[in-house]
Amino acid sequence: MAGDDKYPESTGRRRFVKGVVGSATLAGVGTAGAAGLKSATAPGSGGGGITTFKGVKNTGGPAPRGMPQIPIEIDEEGYLKGMFPEAEEKMINNKPVTVAEKEIAGLTYSPKWFQYCGVQTYKGVRPEADMDNYFRYKDSDKYDWQNEEAESGDKVHVDDFSDYEEWGNGIGESGLGKPAMVTWRSQDVPSSQTLTVQVIRSKNVEKMAEEDDWMKASTQKGFMAFLNKCTHFCCVPAYKGLAGAAKFNAEDASYCPCHQSTYDPYTIVEKDFLALPRTESE
Numbered sequence: 001m002a003g004d005d006k007y008p009e010s011t012g013r014r015r016f017v018k019g020v021v022g023s024a025t026l027a028g029v030g031t032a033g034a035a036g037l038k039s040a041t042a043p044g045s046g047g048g049g050i051t052t053f054k055g056v057k058n059t060g061g062p063a064p065r066g067m068p069q070i071p072i073e074i075d076e077e078g079y080l081k082g083m084f085p086e087a088e089e090k091m092i093n094n095k096p097v098t099v100a101e102k103e104i105a106g107l108t109y110s111p112k113w114f115q116y117c118g119v120q121t122y123k124g125v126r127p128e129a130d131m132d133n134y135f136r137y138k139d140s141d142k143y144d145w146q147n148e149e150a151e152s153g154d155k156v157h158v159d160d161f162s163d164y165e166e167w168g169n170g171i172g173e174s175g176l177g178k179p180a181m182v183t184w185r186s187q188d189v190p191s192s193q194t195l196t197v198q199v200i201r202s203k204n205v206e207k208m209a210e211e212d213d214w215m216k217a218s219t220q221k222g223f224m225a226f227l228n229k230c231t232h233f234c235c236v237p238a239y240k241g242l243a244g245a246a247k248f249n250a251e252d253a254s255y256c257p258c259h260q261s262t263y264d265p266y267t268i269v270e271k272d273f274l275a276l277p278r279t280e281s282e
């Protein structure tokens with residue numbers, strides 16, 4: 001892609017180790033019935049409460065809502081990061097509270113977007129957790145290209161997706177988008193606290209960014225990312241990662257094998273949900 005020419009050829013970022021993807025066990029809580037819990041999850045008890053987020057649309061199955069997007073940044077060397085707002089202290093209800101919030105295209109983006117399914121206990125969602133925000137390849141049994149071309153722990157680079165316009169793996173239609181399974185804000189934490197993220201580069205994303213302010217602000221060079229945690233019972237879906245998805249007409253969707261929920265990465269919706277309060281100590 002012409003826009004990638006300024007980035008140096010990637011070297012030394014090739015090799016990979018197979019492994020398994022873990023899942024949390026705690027389901028999210030829908031907005032319905034949330035009002036009674038709101039006071040228990042207000043700022044000051046770890047930054048929960050009713051939260052509006054943008055995410056990939058849930059298109060089928062029992063999942064109650066989409067999976068939250070992570071806005072993308074690309075550094076000057078071509079490595080991908082997920083935006084995470086700067087932590088700052090605010091007085092809320094006369095108490096100092098550390099928050100991380102950023103206005104993006106008229107919406108408040110914060111770690112509350114990710115506080116469901118046990119993720120609210122992860123160090124990576126704490127505003128004060130000092131992490132570099134780079135996406136890194138993780139062990140994956142979903143994508144052969146990762147196994148062959150990258151090593152677990154390598155930072156994700158634009159050049160790794162240079163074939164995104166024609167990429168395919170025999171699942172669904174080729175040329176729709178090239179995916180990777182990565183980690184975010186998860187260095188030096190127990191494996192049970194790993195934030196698993198789906199990154200996709202697609203011409204569809206480029207088009208969406210031309211037509212929508214949020215997508216323009218939250219994606220770069222056709223790259224998008226979202227927390228890969230099913231909002232039903234917290235399994236790990238995959239975009240074009242499971243051949244069995246075809247049985248459910250989900251070969252071109254993000255498909256969750258646990259109970260057949262499907263998500264469309266190329267339809268972004270705005271939803272409310274009840275973010276659970278973070279755990280603030282080890």
Ligand code: FES
Nearest residue numbers: 230232233256259
């Ligand atoms: S559909 Fe049940 S956990 Fe994903």
